[in-house]
Amino acid sequence: MSKVLVTGGTGYIGSHTVVELQASGYEVIIADDLSNSKKEVLQGIEKISGILPTFYEIDICNKPAVEALFDQHQIDAIVHFAASKAVGESVEKPLLYYKNNLISLVNLLEIAHGRNASLVFSSSCTVYGEPDKLPVTERSPIKPAISPYGNTKQIGEEIIRDVVEATQIQAISLRYFNPIGAHDSVAIGEYPQGVPNNLVPYLMQVAAGEREQLSVFGDDYSTPDGTCIRDYIHVVDLAKAHVIAVDRLLQSKNDKPYEVFNLGTGKGYSVLELIKTFEQVTGVKLNYAIVDRRAGDIEKVYADTTFANDVLGWKAGKELDEMLLSSWKWQQSLG
Ligand code: UDP
Numbered sequence: 125m126s127k128v129l130v131t132g133g134t135g136y137i138g139s140h141t142v143v144e145l146q147a148s149g150y151e152v153i154i155a156d157d158l159s160n161s162k163k164e165v166l167q168g169i170e171k172i173s174g175i176l177p178t179f180y181e182i183d184i185c186n187k188p189a190v191e192a193l194f195d196q197h198q199i200d201a202i203v204h205f206a207a208s209k210a211v212g213e214s215v216e217k218p219l220l221y222y223k224n225n226l227i228s229l230v231n232l233l234e235i236a237h238g239r240n241a242s243l244v245f246s247s248s249c250t251v252y253g254e255p256d257k258l259p260v261t262e263r264s265p266i267k268p269a270i271s272p273y274g275n276t277k278q279i280g281e282e283i284i285r286d287v288v289e290a291t292q293i294q295a296i297s298l299r300y301f302n303p304i305g306a307h308d309s310v311a312i313g314e315y316p317q318g319v320p321n322n323l324v325p326y327l328m329q330v331a332a333g334e335r336e337q338l339s340v341f342g343d344d345y346s347t348p349d350g351t352c353i354r355d356y357i358h359v360v361d362l363a364k365a366h367v368i369a370v371d372r373l374l375q376s377k378n379d380k381p382y383e384v385f386n387l388g389t390g391k392g393y394s395v396l397e398l399i400k401t402f403e404q405v406t407g408v409k410l411n412y413a414i415v416d417r418r419a420g421d422i423e424k425v426y427a428d429t430t431f432a433n434d435v436l437g438w439k440a441g442k443e444l445d446e447m448l449l450s451s452w453k454w455q456q457s458l459g
Contacts (some may be wrong), residue, residue, distance in 0.1 A: 126374055127151045127197055129241075131184050131232070132205030133177065134161035136314040137246070137303055139169055140363035141203060143312065146173040148367045153197055155190065156206060157183040160317060168312040184228035187235070194235055201370045202232055203244040207276070210321060211250075211420065214273035225276035226283070233287050242373035243295040244366055247281055249355070249386070249425055250274040251299060258392070259428035262299070262384050270420045281384065288382040295381070296369045301355035301388030301427050303362050305447045306454035313454035314359075323395060324356070324448070328455035331408045338410060340395050342417035345424075351395035353424035355388035358442035358450065362387055368436045388427030389440040398444065405445045406452050 128145055132138040133154030139161075142152050146169075154166070154177050163179075170176040178197075182189040184206050193199075207225045208214065214221040229245070236243055251274065252260045253267025269275035284295045304324040306313030320326040329335045343350035365387050393401070399410055433439050442450070 125149060125151045126200040127153060128370055129153045129155060129193070129197070129199045129202045130205065131155045131202065131228070132161075132207065134158065134163065134165040135205055137300070137359060137362060138205040139165050139312045140307060140359045141205070141366045142169050142177055143172050143307065144360070144363040144367045145203075145370065146175050146177070148371075150367075150370065152177045153180070153193070153199070154178070155180045155182050155184060155193060157181060162315065165312060171311040172307060172309050184231055185224060187231045190231055190235055194239055199239065199241045201242045201244065201373055202236060203366055203370065204229065204232055205246045207246065209273065211271045211273045212321065214271050214276075218272035221272045221276050226279060229280050229283060233283070233293065236293055237287070237291050240292065242370075243284065243293060244369045244373070245280060245284055245295060245297040247297040247299045247384070248274070248277045249299050249301045249388070249427065251278050251281065252425060254422050255425055258424060259390060259426050260386065261428040262386055262431050285382055293381070294373050296373060297384045298365060298369060299384065299386050300362060301357050301386070301425070303359045304356050305358040305360065305442070305450035307360060308450070310454050310457040313457070323398070324451050327399070327402065327410065328451055330412070331402070331406070331410055331452070332455050336411065338399070338412040339415040340399075340412055341415060341421060343396070343414045344417070347394055347424055349394050349396045352421055353392040353394050353426065355390065355392055355426035356398070356444060356447055357388050357440050358447045361440040361442055365432065365436060365438045368438050372436065383435070385432040385436060386427040386429055387432060387440075388429055390427050390429045391444070392424060392426035393444055398448070401444050402448045402452070405449050
C-alpha cells in the first residue's frame with residue numbers, strides 16, 4: 125500500500141482528497157497545524173471511509189517536525205495543500221504569506237529530494253490574472269500577480285519547475301478554478317472562519333438567514349449581465365483529480381518529470397447566473413444588492429480542460445445546479 129502525506133489534510137479540499145485517496149487504496153498521513161481547520165474533520169473522514177487517518181499537528185514550516193514524520197513513514201507521494209489562502213489578508217501581511225507558503229514548499233522539496241517522494245502542488249487559476257484569451261490553457265501567459273497570495277502560487281510553481289529540472293523529484297501542479305460544494309454524506313465540507321470571502325460560502329450564509337444580504341461586487345464589467353464570470357467546480361471532482369495525479373506520479377512509466385493541469389469544468393458562470401440557479405434549484409429567494417467592484421477582481425476566467433481530460437483521463441462531472449444543491453445541503457447540515 126503506497127503512503128501519501130497530505131499536508132493541509134483537514135482543510136476543505138484536503139479533507140475531500142483524503143477520502144478519495146483512501147477509497148483508492150492509499151494509506152494517508154495528514155499533517156496540518158489546524159490554523160484554518162478543526163481536528164473534528166478527522167472524524168468526518170472516518171465516518172465516510174471507515175479509516176481514521178494518522179494525524180500530525182505540525183506546521184510544515186517546522187522542518188525538524190516534518191523530517192521526524194518522514195523518519196516514521198516511508199512516504200511515496202506528498203499532496204501539498206497546507207498554505208494560507210486569503211487574498212485580502214495576504215495584501216496586509218505579505219511576509220506571513222511568503223513565509224507560510226514558500227518555506228513550507230522548500231522544506232518539503234528538500235525532504236522529498238532525499239527520500240524519493242513525488243509532489244502534487246495546489247496551485248490556482250490566479251496565475252493567469254486577467255486573461256487575454258478565453259478559455260485559458262496551461263500555456264496561457266502567466267500574468268504578474270495581483271496579490272502576495274497569487275504570487276506565492278506563481279513562485280511556488282517556479283520553484284518546483286527548477287527543482288524538478290535539477291533533481292529526480294517528479295511533480296504535478298494543479299491549477300484550481302473555483303471549488304464549491306461538499307461531500308454528499310455532509311460528513312465533511314467547508315468551514316469558513318469569520319466572514320466568508322468567497323461568493324458561495326457567503327451566499328449560503330445569507331440564504332440560511334445568518335447574514336443579511338449578499339453584496340454583488342460590480343455589475344459594470346464587460347460580460348453579458350455585467351457581473352464577473354468564474355469556473356465553479358465541485359470539490360469532489362477536484363479531489364478525484366488529485367488521486368489520478370498521485371497514481372500518475374507513482375507509475376514508473378510516466379516519463380514527464382513535471383506537469384501542470386487546469387482543474388475546472390470549462391464553463392463560466394456570472395455571479396447573477398449563479399444566484400439565479402441557486403434560487404431555481406432550492407426555491408430559496410436570496411437577498412442581494414449590487415455594490416461597487418471589489419479591488420483586484422478578475423472580470424472573467426474559465427478553463428480549457430482539454431489537457432486534463434486527455435492526459436489524466438479526468439473530467440469534472442457535476443453541473444452548477446448540482447454543485448449549488450450540494451453546498452446548500454452542507455449549509456443546512458451545519459444548522
Ligand atoms: N463575489 C461577490 N460577492 C461576494 C463574494 C464574491 O459578488 O461576497 C464575486 C466576486 O467579485 C467574483 C466572484 O464572486 O466575481 C467569485 O469570487 P470568489 O471570492 O468566490 O472567488 P475569486 O474571485 O477568487 O475567483
